[in-house]
Amino acid sequence: MTTMVEQDETTHEERWDLSDLVKDRRAELRLSLKALESRTTDTAGAPVIKLGVLHRLETRQPTIPFRVPELKALARALELPFGRLQDAAGAQFLGIxxxxxxxxxxxxxxxxxxxxxxxxxxxxxxxxxxxxxxxxSE
Structure with missing residues (x-):
């Protein structure tokens, strides 16, 4: 069973860096959530990130932290540098x-x-x- 990363509310305030980045960039690109999901496909044509996960992310509902393949797919889909998504995910999920x-x-x-x-x-x-x-040094 997969669990969410829990944050200690006494030391970390809730952050929504990735959620806000995805929502704002999707609006800039004028994509529906379904269109964004279809842009995250892998080599077999299956979405790497499902519509429900994207919806929960954008509406600031609890989500499991994204892994590198998901962040790479999202970076491609949003036409953003991978590092920008990585930084936003680190801030949101880890407070870094x-x-x-x-x-x-x-x-x-x-x-x-x-x-x-x-x-x-x-x-x-x-x-x-x-x-x-x-x-x-080499």
Missing amino acids: DSTWSASGEARALVEQVARYTPKQREQLARLLDAFESSPR
Whole structure:
């Protein structure tokens, strides 16, 4: 039996990053839920994400966290970069925010980055930039 990831409400507020991204992007593309479902098909032509799951996601009802194949199918269907869906899913299901370096080559996963002060965010950005510019061993 599959269970949902439970969040400790004392430490994590509910997040709807993936739900909102999917709903907003579907509206931009002017797709029905059925059309979105049909765009998530696998190589055999079967939908990777069913209509009911998409509906629950968009209406902020409990859903099982999406796995990589589902996020990839959704990224293709919504014509968005996979990383954007991955970041939104991490935020919604795990309370983790992605912080990127200026060039986009380095990323840190940080719990509740919104609670950081501007100075702490700047320090994090400098740390990422430092990793980017340091020589990499092979």
